[in-house]
Amino acid sequence: MTTRSIYSPDERDESADEQAESEASTGHACPDCGGSLVTDDSRGETVCEACGLVVDEDEIDHGPEWRAFDSQERDNKRRVGAPTTEMKHDKGLSTNIGWQNKDAYGNSLSTRQREKMQRLRTWDERFRTRDHAERNLKQALGEIDRMGSALGVPESARETASVIYRRALDEGMLPGRSIEGMATAALYAAIRQSNLPQTLDDMAVVSRVDEMEFTRAYRYLNRELSLQVGPPDPATYLSKFISELDADDALERQARALIEAGKEANVHSGKSPVGLAAAAIYAAGLLLGEEMTQETVSEATDISTVTIRERYRELLEAEAELDDSAVDATSGAESGASA
Numbered sequence: 001m002t003t004r005s006i007y008s009p010d011e012r013d014e015s016a017d018e019q020a021e022s023e024a025s026t027g028h029a030c031p032d033c034g035g036s037l038v039t040d041d042s043r044g045e046t047v048c049e050a051c052g053l054v055v056d057e058d059e060i061d062h063g064p065e066w067r068a069f070d071s072q073e074r075d076n077k078r079r080v081g082a083p084t085t086e087m088k089h090d091k092g093l094s095t096n097i098g099w100q101n102k103d104a105y106g107n108s109l110s111t112r113q114r115e116k117m118q119r120l121r122t123w124d125e126r127f128r129t130r131d132h133a134e135r136n137l138k139q140a141l142g143e144i145d146r147m148g149s150a151l152g153v154p155e156s157a158r159e160t161a162s163v164i165y166r167r168a169l170d171e172g173m174l175p176g177r178s179i180e181g182m183a184t185a186a187l188y189a190a191i192r193q194s195n196l197p198q199t200l201d202d203m204a205v206v207s208r209v210d211e212m213e214f215t216r217a218y219r220y221l222n223r224e225l226s227l228q229v230g231p232p233d234p235a236t237y238l239s240k241f242i243s244e245l246d247a248d249d250a251l252e253r254q255a256r257a258l259i260e261a262g263k264e265a266n267v268h269s270g271k272s273p274v275g276l277a278a279a280a281i282y283a284a285g286l287l288l289g290e291e292m293t294q295e296t297v298s299e300a301t302d303i304s305t306v307t308i309r310e311r312y313r314e315l316l317e318a319e320a321e322l323d324d325s326a327v328d329a330t331s332g333a334e335s336g337a338s339a
Helices: 009-026 071-077 111-127 132-151 155-170 179-193 200-206 211-225 234-245 249-264 273-288 294-301 305-338
Strands: 037-040 045-048 054-056
Touching: 132 155, 132 179, 132 200, 155 179, 155 211, 179 200, 179 211, 200 211, 234 249, 234 273, 234 294, 249 273, 249 305, 273 294, 273 305, 294 305
Parallel strands: none
Antiparallel strands: 037 045, 045 054
């Protein structure tokens, strides 16, 4: 189907000229030929791509007036601070007196000057928190950063955990609950939202509260803040377990295929995702002829051999049923084609 223009050829030419003039007036097109403009930052010029006309020259360079050839030199010459972050109670906007007892030239301070700087650090630390609420927030965000660093959680997930904790603080959900428990719950919620492989057992290792306390706090956060956290995917934990077992990529691909077959057969419903991941690794080892025992997988994944023994059989049965259905569908299609 073809479309016809409602304008005559002359009207189309006039509209095109008007459009080129309007683009040229706004600086998006060449005033001579109507071509597109590009900016040459090295020369400070704006040039037309079509005819080469220099539209503007000697433009202002908004970058720094200094040059740096490595990251250390760039940090030394930089005169601005770090960007704002939710991981600091004041969002990183306050000052911070360094711990090095040296002056601007790198010379060591005298004893009297060191004592003076220590007093200034103490008062600076006191002034950074105005009341007990800010002190508690500072402690909680420090706990989130400490646990996230110990678990290898990326900074983006730690930022998300800080935002979740701030929301809980604004909603008045903290009274009657420990700061460490709510901080651990916020970090685990961020881990679940980011689909990271850290488990509850990993959280229990780095947390200062027991597992029952922070799991109860996590359920409370999830319910009151409506975090919309779905069930974890067993495939999320495969890379972590494969790395701990020092297995190859073929084993991981086979384990992922087993998990996908288990999902289609609804084997994962009501099952522990960590147990399914461990069972998939053991079942993949059996299919590929790897010398891997249930005890070896159990030690690497912290899943009991009983769970692995029950789940890997279900996964193998699900894959066998999937293969049989695929064979039946292929034979049915071939018989239909021959008929």
